[in-house]
C-alpha cells in the first residue's frame with residue numbers, strides 16, 4: 001500500500017488549547033485524508049522527548065498560568081523548532097503560543113514569560129482584555145474570520161510582517177491595525193474560533209507546504225466547502 005503520511009505535532013495540548021483550538025487539529029486530519037494523505041498526530045507535552053520527522057506544527061492558546069507551565073520546556077525545544085521553521089516546515093501558532101514564539105510576554109503583574117524569538121514580536125499585557133469576533137484581510141488568504149480573547153498587546157519588530165490587517169476587531173494591539181505575524185511558513189495569530197474550519201484555505205496552505213516539503217509535489221482534491229462557506233458568512237456578519 002502506497003501510504004503517504006503527514007505527521008502533525010501538536011504542542012502542549014494539555015496546557016495550551018482553548019476556545020476551540022482543538023478544531024484545528026481535526027480539520028487538518030480530515031482535509032489531509034480528503035487530499036489522499038494519512039495524518040499522524042503526535043501530542044507533545046512538557047517532558048516528552050522531541051520527535052523526529054515532523055511535517056507540520058500546531059499550537060494553541062492558554063491562560064497566562066498555562067504559559068508559565070510550558071515556558072521552561074518550550075525554551076528547551078527552541079532549537080528544534082527554529083530548525084523546522086527555517087527549513088520551511090509549516091506551523092500555526094495561536095494566541096498564547098503565538099506570543100511565546102516571540103521574544104517575551106510581559107504579564108499584568110510584571111513577570112516576564114520568555115519566548116523562543118522565532119518571530120520578531122514582543123507582547124505586553126494591556127489594561128483591558130481584547131475580546132470578540134474578528135475579521136482580518138490578507139492579500140494571500142482574503143478575508144480571515146475568527147474570535148480573539150487576549151490581554152496581551154503584541155508589537156511587531158522591523159524584521160517581520162503581519163499575518164493580516166484588521167477589518168473588525170483589535171488584532172495584535174488594538175492600535176496599529178496589524179494582526180498576527182508571518183515568518184517563512186510560520187503563521188502566528190490571535191484568531192481562535194477555531195480558525196481552520198472557517199478558513200479552509202489556510203488549512204490547505206499548511207497542508208500544501210507540508211506535502212511539497214516531504215513529497216516534492218501536491219495535487220489537491222477539490223473539496224466541497226459549502227458548509228465552511230456558510231459558517232464564514234455567518235461569522236462575517238456577527239457583531240463584534
Ligand code: GLN
Nearest residue numbers: 061062064095096151152
Ligand atoms: N494569556 C495570554 C493573554 O491573555 C494568551 C491568551 C490566549 O491564549 N487566549 O494575552
